[in-house]
Amino acid sequence: MKELPVKSISEIDNVKTRLFGMNEQQIMELLTQFDEPKFRGQQILEWLYARNANSFGVMSNIAKSLQEKLATHTQIGREDFLSCSESPDGTKKYLYPAGTGRFIETAYIPDDERATLCLSTQAGCKMGCLFCATARQGFQGNLDAGRIVNQYASLPQAERGSITNLVYMGMGEPMDNIEAVLQSLAIFTHKHYMNLSAHRITVSTIGVLPGLERFVLESKANLAISLHSPYDEERRHLMPIQQVYPIADIIEFLAKTSWSGSRRLSFEYIMFQGVNDSLSHAKELVRLLNKLSCRVNLIHYHHVDGNTLTGSPYPVMEQFQLLLKEKGIMTTIRRSRGEDIQAACGLLSTREMLAIQTPDSSTSQSSDY
Ligand code: SF4
Secondary structure: OOOOOOOEHHHHOOOOEEOOOOOHHHHHHHHHHOOOOOHHHHHHHHHHHOOOOOOHHHOOOOOHHHHHHHHHHEEOOOOOOOEEEEOOOOOEEEEEEOOOOOEEEEEEEEEOOEEEEEOOOEEEOOOOOOOOHHHHOOEEEEOOHHHHHHHHHOOOHHHHHHOOEEEEOOOOOHHHHHHHHHHHHHHHHOOOOOOOOHHHEEEEEOOOHHHHHHHHHHOOOEEEEEOOOOOHHHHHHHOOHHHHOOHHHHHHHHHOOOOOOOOOEEEEEEEEOOOOOOHHHHHHHHHHHOOOOOEEEEEEOOOOOOOOOOEOOHHHHHHHHHHHHHOOOEEEEEOOOOHHHOOOOOOOOOHHHHHOOOOOOOOOOOOOO
C-alpha cells in the first residue's frame, strides 16, 4: 500500500503563504514568481530572523513595490502565544496556535544562570509511548519550520533574551518531522539569522533511525536519546518504537559517530517505580552504553492519567546514579520543574485546549504591512 505524505499544518491552513520559517531556496523561488531579483531573498530573511520584523513596512532596504507585492500575496507568519501559565518555581508554559483548531505547548524553564526553552515539533504525537501525556492526544500534524522557530521568536523579550539553551523535547517526535526540524535548526544557528550556538541546542528522540541518520549528518546540535529501559521486551512495552528500531541498532549506529569535542550525546532515562529502577537495570545500562562517550540524565516521572506508572523515589534514583557513576558514566538527576502547571517532562498535552475557541487561531500577530 502506498503511504500518503503527511501534510504539515501550514499546508493544511487555508491562509496566505507564511514567510516565517522559509529558507533561502524557498524565498528565492517566491521572488522568481514575483519577477524580483533573488538577492532580495537574503535581505528579507535577515529582516525576519535577525531583525525581528513583524511587518513589511519596516523593511527599509526593500523597494516599496516589493513590500506591496509581499503584503498582497504573503504574510510574515509570526504568531503570538495565546496563553501562559506560570509555576511558583518560575517555569512557564506557553500555548501557541498551530493551525486552525490545533495548539502546541512550549515550556520555559529558568534555572539560576541558565534558562532553557523546550520546543514542540508536532501537534500531538503518533509514537504511543505508554507514559506520555502527548501520546494520549493522538497526532494532529507536523509543525513546519516557521512554527518551530516561532515558539522562540514570539516569546516576550525578557524571556527570549534570557534563554541559554534550546531543547527539542516538547510535544512530538523530532525525527518523525526531520525536514522541518533541520530547517529550523539551520535558521536558529545561521550566523546572519538567529546566530545561536548549535552546542546549546539539544534534539531528543526515542530512536527513529532514518531521521536520526539525517540529523547526525546534517546538523551539529547535541543529541539526547530517550532510553527508559535497557531490556528489549520492557522497552517495547513502554515505547512501541522498539519494535521497529531496536535500541541495539540505534546504539550501533551511534557508536560509529564521533561524540568527542563539543557535540554531546546523552541518554534520558525516566525512572518508574518498580519497573526500570533496579540495580540490575543499572548494570545492564552500563553494559549497553559501554562503547559510547555519553552522559545519562535520570528523570523523575510525573504520573499522567491512564496508566499505573509512578515515579521512583529520589533515594532509589540516587542509588541508581551511584552505580552508573562508579562505572564511569557521567550521570545527573534532573530536578522536577513545572509539575503544577503540567509543564514537566512527559506532561505537555493540549488535549484539554483543543476545545478552546479562538477568533482565528491561524492569523499572524498584528498586521503584516
Ligand atoms: S515520549 Fe515523545 S515520542 Fe513518545 S509519545 Fe511522547 S512525545 Fe511522542
